[in-house]
Amino acid sequence: MVKPSRSSTPQPPNANPNNSFEVLPAPSESVSSLSFSPTTNHLVATTWDNQVRCWEVLNGSCVPKAAISHDAPVLCSAWTGDGTTVFSGGCDKQVKMWPLTSGVQPITVSVHDEPVKHVAYISQMNLLVSGSWDKTLRYWDCRQPRPVHIQQLPDKCHALAVDYPLMVVGSGNQNLIVFDLQFPQTEYKRMQSPMNYQTRCLATFPDKQGFLVGSIHGRVGIEHLDDSQKDKNFTFKCHRSGESGDHIHSVNSLNFHPVHRTFATTGSDGTFSFWDKENKQRVKGFSRCPAPIPCSAFNADGSLFAYAVCYDWSKGAAHHDPSNATSHIYLHSVQEHDAKPKYRKK
Structure with a gap:
């Protein structure tokens, strides 16, 4: 019997094909959200093991700062503008306020009748x-x-993006509700998503003249608020795999770069890319990771891009194997050529 050569032995997939820096200790369960402080390089992650963890990024290393617990999986987080306080919400139907001060305990500041998504x-x-x-x-x-x-919303809140005075909510049945927060109790506009499938994520334009919408069907839509700009609206396909792109994956997160105004998408296909909406082109695509990327975030100056690689629960508990599941949080150093627009030649 001929022994197989060493080169024919199946190799395990590279867990970190983009050579990003891993944030340790790794979470014991899937990561649901990532958010950077608006003032410092503090990163918060919420996870399905009921935890909220905070690290400080210092000179190429990550120092664990603190952690709190919820009574159920945590789905979302946000910072105050001064970067001193974190809010987290999840399946225990509560939002907790967590001052990042030694010895100060989190308190519940919001209660809903169902899980808090954003x-x-x-x-x-x-x-x-x-x-x-x-x-x-x-x-x-x-x-x-x-x-x-x-x-009141027409259906469940699936996505939320806020940049005062603009707020956009993605609800069921492809409803997109726009609010002018100067008049927060009145809908500014309600519209149908340009996609035929459920909204997964949103991001407001840096100039607040419109927003991005990502769907579970591997598409991103660019939507302008002013009806006179409708000719600039378009959708494009992304996060597809297979030889003919017939395997379609969810777009899980959208983040604008704070300096170059390009934006990042992450998907259930395990990839992330940077895009230029003005020139309708991809600026940089990155290597595929061995698991979905459910969430991501840029830091305040855009030099770091945090992303999680883990099961994203899109196929439910039946496809989740706790004994085999691994979760990772990575920090990618963003180079100027990665995110700066590459203008087309006339």
């Missing part, structure tokens, strides 16, 4: 907004036990 802090209003599967948005003054206002 949170954002609006510094200009000194209010927290939380979006839930109970089909409401709730605005909170964290000094008061009751919401300042409850906004």
